[in-house]
Every structure is written in C-alpha cells, then in structure tokens.
Amino acid sequence: MSKLYVRSFSLSLDGYGAGPDQSIDNPLGVNGMSLHQWAFTTRTFQKMFGQNGGSTGIDDDYAILGFNNIGAWILGRNMFGPLRGPWPDDSWKGWWGDTPPYHCPVFVLTHYARPSIVMEGGTTFHFVTDGIESALERARDAADGKDVRVGGGVSTIKQYMHARLIDELHLAISPVFLGQGENLFADIDLLSLGYKCREHMSTPNATHLIIARDG
Structure with a gap:
C-alpha cells in the first residue's frame, strides 16, 4: 500500500506552521514567509517556478x-484559498495561477461541495466533503500505487496524525520565532501516537527532522 507523507513542512522554533492574520494578501500570516526561506533558495524550488539556478546540498x-x-496530494481548504463558508462562485482556483506546482490530482478537504477543477500541467483539484479518510482513499486510488502527500495546513496534518494515518513527516525547523499562529505541537502527544524522530540534520537555514510512526 502507498504511504502517507508530510514533506518539507516548515515550522518556527516555537512550533508554528503559519503566522497569525492569514489573508488573501498575506496567505502565510504575519511573518509566515520567514519559515520557508530554506526552501525558496534551493534549485528544486527555483525550478518549480521556472527559474534557473538555486542552491544544492x-x-x-x-x-x-x-x-x-x-x-x-491532500490539502486543507485553507491551503487552497482564503475563502470561508459556501463557495461564492467558481472563480477562485488556488494561489498558484493557471499551472499549480502539483502536476497530479489534489484532494481539498472542505464542508462545501464544488466541481473538480482541471488546471494546466496535470493538476486537478477535487473537493472532498466527507472527511479525511474518504480523501485519503480517493487520493490513494488516484495515486495508482505511488505515495500520497499531505501538504497542510497544520489542522489537516494534526487530524491525520491523531488518526495515526501519517506514516512519516519531514519537518524543517526554521531559526525564527513567530510567537502566535497555528501550532503543530499544541494538543498532540507524538509519543502516545507512536511517532519518533528517526533522523535529524542541520544547515544554516533549517534543522530537518524525519519523524516516523512505529508499526
């Protein structure tokens, strides 16, 4: 069976995965962009956005x-966009323009139904209204033997962790404090859920942790 992963999920030193006051103009919240500086300079992320160069290592x-x-992929609704409540129309198609960086099916958790959206580059957004397990089942079917990645946000990751469905997480701890926002470690006991740190490695930009679930 395919695995369910969290990858490249950035946190502050005090455990926040996004800053406060998220909005359409500030999608990661106040100072949220500072969490991701380790990734933005890499060759992988530069290539994702059509740029040359970037760091290796x-x-x-x-x-x-x-x-x-x-x-x-599986995303929480907040990762897809800033809108709340019923969809006012079908105009919002994500933060990423006509060619999102996923290039495969993406399942968005929401309480409000919406038709799927076919985007350029192979991404199709599907909207799932019947919970995290249904989204995972559909994602695994669509992945056709490959693995599934939970992209976030914090609430979505915590739901899958509480259900003991995430097999492994890669967390990138950035050397900044946010003070408030969405905290990944609040109200969750990693040890009782069977998660242990299997790998850690530091660079000037981040401390990388691989956290895996036993069994």
Whole structure:
C-alpha cells in the first residue's frame, strides 16, 4: 500500500506552521514567509517556478525528497484559498495561477461541495466533503500505487496524525520565532501516537527532522 507523507513542512522554533492574520494578501500570516526561506533558495524550488539556478546540498536534498514518488496530494481548504463558508462562485482556483506546482490530482478537504477543477500541467483539484479518510482513499486510488502527500495546513496534518494515518513527516525547523499562529505541537502527544524522530540534520537555514510512526 502507498504511504502517507508530510514533506518539507516548515515550522518556527516555537512550533508554528503559519503566522497569525492569514489573508488573501498575506496567505502565510504575519511573518509566515520567514519559515520557508530554506526552501525558496534551493534549485528544486527555483525550478518549480521556472527559474534557473538555486542552491544544492542538504536543503535541496530534502526539497527533492518532497516530490519523490508522489502520485496525489491532500490539502486543507485553507491551503487552497482564503475563502470561508459556501463557495461564492467558481472563480477562485488556488494561489498558484493557471499551472499549480502539483502536476497530479489534489484532494481539498472542505464542508462545501464544488466541481473538480482541471488546471494546466496535470493538476486537478477535487473537493472532498466527507472527511479525511474518504480523501485519503480517493487520493490513494488516484495515486495508482505511488505515495500520497499531505501538504497542510497544520489542522489537516494534526487530524491525520491523531488518526495515526501519517506514516512519516519531514519537518524543517526554521531559526525564527513567530510567537502566535497555528501550532503543530499544541494538543498532540507524538509519543502516545507512536511517532519518533528517526533522523535529524542541520544547515544554516533549517534543522530537518524525519519523524516516523512505529508499526
């Protein structure tokens, strides 16, 4: 069976995966962009956005890992866009323009139904209203033997962790404090859920942790 992974998920030193006051103009919240500086400079991320150059080395190795053998993604609604409640119309198609960086099926958790959206570059957004397990089942079917990646946000990752469905997480701890926002470690006991740190490696930009679930 395919694995369910979290990859390249950036956190602050105090455990926040996004800053406060997220909005359409500030999608990662106040100071949220600072969490991802380790990734933005890598060759992998520069290539994703059509740029040349970028750094190689440990940070880039972990960025590459994030896309290895991934056949489908799962996102929380907040990762797809800033809208709340019923969809006002079908105009919002994500943060990424006509060609999102996923290039495979993406399953968006929401309480409100919406038709699938076919984008350029192989990405199709599907909207799932019947919970995390249904989204995972559909994602695994769509991945056709490849693995599934949970892209976030914090609430979505925690739901899958509480259900003991995530097999492994790569967390990139950036050397910044946010003070408030969405905290991955609040109200979750990693030890009781069977998660242990299997690998850690540091660069000037981030400390990379691989956290895996036993069994």
